[in-house]
Amino acid sequence: MTTESIISIKDVTKRFPVGGGEFTALHKINLEFETGEFSGLIGPSGSGKTTLLNIMGSLDTPTEGQAIVMGKDISKLTHKQSALLRNMHLGFVFQVYNLLPVYTVFENVEFSLLLQNWSAAERKKMVMESLEWVGLQDIADKKPAKLSGGEGQRVAIARAMVKRPEIVLADEPTANLDAANAHTIIQTMKRLSHELKTTFIFSTHDEKVMGYLDRIISLEDGKVKKEQQVEAKFSLS
Amino acid sequence: MKLAFILAYKNLIGAGLRTWLNVGILSFAFVLIIFYNGILDGWNDQARRDTIDWEIGQGQISFNQYDPFDPFTVMDGHGVLPEKDRKGLVPVLLRQGTIYPEGRMLSVMIKGIDAGQTALKLPTHLLTESDADIPVIIGKRMAKSARLKKGDEVLIRWRDDKGTYDASSVTVEGVFDCNVSAVDQGQVWMSIDKLWEMTGLKDHTTYSIITDGKINKVADGWNYSSREDLLSDLTRMIAMKQKSSSIMYGLLLTIALLAIFDTQVLSIFRRQKEIGTYIALGMTRMRVVWLFTVEGTMYSFLATVVGCVYGIPFFIYMSKAGMGMPEANQEMGIVVAERIFPVYSAGLILSTVALVIISATVVSFLPSRKIAKMNPVDALKGKMQ
Ligand SMILES: Nc1ncnc2c1ncn2[C@@H]1O[C@H](COP(=O)(O)OP(=O)(O)O)[C@@H](O)[C@H]1O
Ligand SMILES: [Mg+2]
Numbered sequence A: 001m002t003t004e005s006i007i008s009i010k011d012v013t014k015r016f017p018v019g020g021g022e023f024t025a026l027h028k029i030n031l032e033f034e035t036g037e038f039s040g041l042i043g044p045s046g047s048g049k050t051t052l053l054n055i056m057g058s059l060d061t062p063t064e065g066q067a068i069v070m071g072k073d074i075s076k077l078t079h080k081q082s083a084l085l086r087n088m089h090l091g092f093v094f095q096v097y098n099l100l101p102v103y104t105v106f107e108n109v110e111f112s113l114l115l116q117n118w119s120a121a122e123r124k125k126m127v128m129e130s131l132e133w134v135g136l137q138d139i140a141d142k143k144p145a146k147l148s149g150g151e152g153q154r155v156a157i158a159r160a161m162v163k164r165p166e167i168v169l170a171d172e173p174t175a176n177l178d179a180a181n182a183h184t185i186i187q188t189m190k191r192l193s194h195e196l197k198t199t200f201i202f203s204t205h206d207e208k209v210m211g212y213l214d215r216i217i218s219l220e221d222g223k224v225k226k227e228q229q230v231e232a233k234f235s236l237s
Numbered sequence B: 001m002k003l004a005f006i007l008a009y010k011n012l013i014g015a016g017l018r019t020w021l022n023v024g025i026l027s028f029a030f031v032l033i034i035f036y037n038g039i040l041d042g043w044n045d046q047a048r049r050d051t052i053d054w055e056i057g058q059g060q061i062s063f064n065q066y067d068p069f070d071p072f073t074v075m076d077g078h079g080v081l082p083e084k085d086r087k088g089l090v091p092v093l094l095r096q097g098t099i100y101p102e103g104r105m106l107s108v109m110i111k112g113i114d115a116g117q118t119a120l121k122l123p124t125h126l127l128t129e130s131d132a133d134i135p136v137i138i139g140k141r142m143a144k145s146a147r148l149k150k151g152d153e154v155l156i157r158w159r160d161d162k163g164t165y166d167a168s169s170v171t172v173e174g175v176f177d178c179n180v181s182a183v184d185q186g187q188v189w190m191s192i193d194k195l196w197e198m199t200g201l202k203d204h205t206t207y208s209i210i211t212d213g214k215i216n217k218v219a220d221g222w223n224y225s226s227r228e229d230l231l232s233d234l235t236r237m238i239a240m241k242q243k244s245s246s247i248m249y250g251l252l253l254t255i256a257l258l259a260i261f262d263t264q265v266l267s268i269f270r271r272q273k274e275i276g277t278y279i280a281l282g283m284t285r286m287r288v289v290w291l292f293t294v295e296g297t298m299y300s301f302l303a304t305v306v307g308c309v310y311g312i313p314f315f316i317y318m319s320k321a322g323m324g325m326p327e328a329n330q331e332m333g334i335v336v337a338e339r340i341f342p343v344y345s346a347g348l349i350l351s352t353v354a355l356v357i358i359s360a361t362v363v364s365f366l367p368s369r370k371i372a373k374m375n376p377v378d379a380l381k382g383k384m385q
Helices: A049-056 A079-089 A105-114 A120-133 A149-161 A179-196 B002-015 B017-056 B125-129 B140-146 B192-199 B227-270 B272-280 B285-321 B327-331 B346-372 B376-381
Strands: A005-018 A021-034 A038-042 A064-069 A090-093 A167-171 A199-204 A215-220 A223-229 B059-063 B089-100 B106-113 B135-139 B153-159 B165-176 B187-191 B207-210 B222-226
Touching (some): A005 A049, A021 A199, A021 A223, A038 A179, A079 A090, A079 B272, A105 A149, A120 A179, A149 A167, B002 B017, B002 B285, B017 B346, B125 B165, B153 B192, B227 B285, B227 B346, B272 B376
Parallel strands (some): A090 A167, A167 A199
Antiparallel strands (some): A005 A021, A005 A064, B059 B222, B089 B153, B089 B207, B153 B165
């Protein structure tokens, strides 16, 4: 590999307090992610996928070990610094979209830009471009409640991509979608990953998603069971 | 800052009915506070003006054995003020008497006043213009209770300086209309010259009314009361009314604030996912706290706007039309006009707006602080904490 790791997970252990004791959700995980990678964490429910993504997204911190994201040790960031990291460099796509119901599609996508210093004209240009990427430029004024599931998730992708983050973390993004929509969504992300050199990390147990991944990391009981580079079954049409 | 206001506004408008319920109660509290205080201020203004115009002028110099709250002091509570001290004063002499309208017997206070005076609004010119032997004027309340009207004659009995009873017929030359029952109920006004003649108490006064404010020194045996001294009972009573009415609207404001507090608690609980999303999108927790606080504060802004929409026309109408006061209030010896015209001062309005905004901010901030302690992962999962 010529590129430097954009995320590096070193001996990460995560324990949660449960009842009187503790539950180990991640057990000494070691992983490296390269810029532009399109990879996925797969494994059964409860295997620790979400927990690991949250740590990489600096929404959570490891109990032991280090998570270095874009050269920064997650555990050592202040609230403000980790907010800044998320705002500038990280995009999130959630299983349930998490669109803000009172805002229009446009405003939902615009939100991260409002936290940065863009002029209204620049914001408009960026939002419309990002809606074009996902093919939704025509419904910019709709409210999330009026969208279909596939559209909702595409808005969420536009929201994650609008600030052109280095990394997008997508937690089971197709779990609530039918097959056709799942394919569209994942193809869109794959295309953007190519065009914008964005690193995508998924968590999934959706076979359809796996077909697009360059690299599959299997988790089981909080441990990395298997790591494999794959020749993507589906390529961009 | 601006972002928080825009987002808060969108969230509130997006929340629909609940927002308008909160805004409705809050604006009602707000309008009521201003309305009540406006009435009290208007009443205060009017009562002060009426009392000054009809009863006390710019102050009084009274004989020190006379106590206005003790009718037994009227008998001997009079004296002769040194001539050099009489400048700018309107002399008044009080005597107890009895009238016999239609054979009934009524105790009255006979008040002799310089008929040429203009310090008070009492129409004493009627006394000088009259041809009657003993002309008097009375107020409308007195006229009603004695069943007397202009032009009536009535028998009056009084005691002279030696304590001997005397009686004569007096003619009602005028019935005046005034809000100050202290110069009306149970009072018969006549020229002081006539009263001096009737009682043999030439130059004696119970008190004198000051026509202009400057009094340097008073003669021995006499007390000086400034205008404010004489108004202090009224001022105290209005302050008391203000306090007791503040309990009422304080209660209403509390209900409105509780509704906001409750909405905030509920909204923070229900919108955990949204809070988690804000944090994931790169807002700091403190910024989210601020966002929710602004959202709560926004209720008070909306309430101000809504309050203005129906409050301003209402206040304008009230200050033109006045508010009718029940008759009962006027009988209680308090100075109450039949109509009170509320006064809405800038100070009253601004301080009410400030009170509502500050208290709404506080009750919004208190529950929002919880966000600062939220774990974003739990928030995203919508887990209760
Ligand atoms: N906050 C928490 N407290 C206690 N246990 C947790 C917490 N978060 C996750 N876990 C546990 O950690 C394990 C891994 O969870 P998760 O990362 O969500 O798995 P996955 O996303 O692969 O389904 C699960 O058994 C889950 O119950
Ligand atoms: Mg999960």
